[in-house]
Amino acid sequence: MGTKRRKGAELPVESSATSLPHAATEHLPPAKVPRMAVASAVPSAVRRFGFKGPSISQLPTKARNMNNERHSGQETSLGSRSLDVVDASSMLTVDLDINVLETFSANFSKETLESLEQLLAFRHKTNKFAVKARKEEQIAYIKQLKAAVRDVVAKIQEFNKASATMDDKLTSEKATLERRLAVLQHDARHKDQSDAELRHLREQLETMKNSVTRLHASEEQVARRNATLRDSATKLEIQLEEAQKLNAQLKLELKAREALMEDQSRHYEDKKHELEHFYEKKGMDEDKRKQVQLAQFQEKLSKAREEIASLETKSRTAIEQSEQMIRTQMKKLETELQESSQKVGVEGGVRQILEDQVRELRTEHVAVNAQMEAVKAEMKRLQSANVDSKEQHDTHLVALEARFQQERDDYRCQIDKLQEEKVSLESAVKTLRERASTVRDGDLEELCEVKREADVLRRRLNELTSQGAQSIAQKDILILELQEKVKKGDKMRRALHNTIQVLELV
Structure with a gap:
């Protein structure tokens, strides 16, 4: 009993994640939820546009050809395509209207996060020497944590489904972009400055991985440059x-x-x-x-x-x-x-x-x-x-x-x-x-x-x-x-x- 009181006395001082052994095991998933939310709230430029794993510029030519054969099976005959095929592929539309942050904020609202923070910031109101009252209070707290964890798990499953759909969409868009990139690369091989353009393309891919915020500025800059160039x-x-x-x-x-x-x-x-x-x-x-x-x-x-x-x-x-x-x-x-x-x-x-x-x-x-x-x-x-x-x-x-x-x-x-x-x-x-x-x-x-x-x-x-x-x-x-x-x-x-x-x- 004295030992339990000692553990109960340590509850207000320490984090709520280490208050009870069984509570600690059940409290670990909610503690990881904000980190996963933060990790998915600010996606990188590669995940935003569907490029998972190594980038396309970092892949060797054979690996890219194998990936293209897995998705479409038509890139093996790119050398024999006519200009009509290139024009048809140039008219493919790319839909990248995927907002991971909005989906995450829809699944994990601000109220949910506040309730989780309130649960994490729980402090015992009973006396530490009142063991029964303290135990009842801890049982109620554990029930609240279990309910919050179930809610979070359900929302995580929903978010996983949404992320799976987004991943499918991103993979399809990635396939179209890779096909488009393969066609452009095949077209660029017949140019005099294909090597310089490919190096420039790889550099731009690296810069795209490094920062996403430059996209809007580059859009405006390109628009201005296009106007000046026109x-x-x-x-x-x-x-x-x-x-x-x-x-x-x-x-x-x-x-x-x-x-x-x-x-x-x-x-x-x-x-x-x-x-x-x-x-x-x-x-x-x-x-x-x-x-x-x-x-x-x-x-x-x-x-x-x-x-x-x-x-x-x-x-x-x-x-x-x-x-x-x-x-x-x-x-x-x-x-x-x-x-x-x-x-x-x-x-x-x-x-x-x-x-x-x-x-x-x-x-x-x-x-x-x-x-x-x-x-x-x-x-x-x-x-x-x-x-x-x-x-x-x-x-x-x-x-x-x-x-x-x-x-x-x-x-x-x-x-x-x-x-x-x-x-x-x-x-x-x-x-x-x-x-x-x-x-x-x-x-x-x-x-x-x-x-x-x-x-x-x-x-x-x-x-x-x-x-x-x-x-x-x-x-x-x-x-x-x-x-x-x-x-x-x-x-x-x-x-x-x-x-x-x-x-x-x-």
Whole structure:
């Protein structure tokens, strides 16, 4: 009895779980209930989305294939699936509307927990020396504990049933997610950056296991990023359209420049042929005309020389004849004067006649001398005229040569101008080609940026798909849109590359 009193006296001091031996055995399940409730009230990210045991990223490929064969038996033929099967699997809906905390709070309400806490915080109201009253009080307390334990056991069974249904639902959703993940992984194997995306996917799975609270923030962040990326995609499309328009304008300008260059080259060739023909014809005409003029001048000069020579000969013969006649006449007159002087007795009339004849002879001599002077002056005049005509001919030749030189310089200037125009047109074509190459480089850089952004978006969408908390259908649509944009960008890049090659060949 003293021992029982001692145990009863220890009841208010110690925990109610160690008050009685049989009570302690029956009190152990209620003591574990809050811990199980707490453990299930805050589920991990893996249990929330149906990933029990090791994560999908931690499983080897063979184990995942065996698990997929156990659930569906269709993943062995993933390599031979067409794009239609991938599209059909991408449209699977994932229902993860499982709230373990609400189910637990519905089974274990706040009142139940408070009643259990009140039972655990039980203290004896009777005196420790009143053994019978203390024993009755302990029996009543044990009955209350048994009733509470039965209630808790019933609720635990209900919660086990609910958790079993939730586990079935999670396993089914896990199977769909694993199938979806297998399809995505099979699709990702054929990509250039499959290893990086898988590593990124595993990292995101690890981060998903570490924290669940980041899901909502990541949703908002992804929404903002999607909006910004859509804006950037629209901007890039606008820039691409502008680049296409600029490329079309450059093509038109290049065609116009090429046409202008062809016209200028044809004009240059025509001018060149015309100038060559003109120079040839003009040179021949000038040579002929100069030869004719030279022949005429030579004929005139020869005629003038012949006339001068004939005049000189005539004047010399005339002077010689006149001198001889005058000398003979003077000799005759002298002889006659001597005879007349010897004849002193000649009459005065005869003497006067002789003097008149002498005067006439002297006047004739003066006239012959004047005629001789006139012939000499005429000879001098003819010589000066010959010199003047020769100088005039030389000046005319010099003027013709200067005119020919000036015209040749003018035509050379025209040829230089045409060559400069040709060089300027070639430089313009070169600048246009360089400009087209810079536009191609800019377009390629923009396409690379679009491709990088598409890769980033694909990785982010794969991240969201692996998390399982996002709408996978929207992400698939975005992936398809981005893939189409990448394909369009590749097509446009190839088209631009082909056009630039054609321009370079031209």
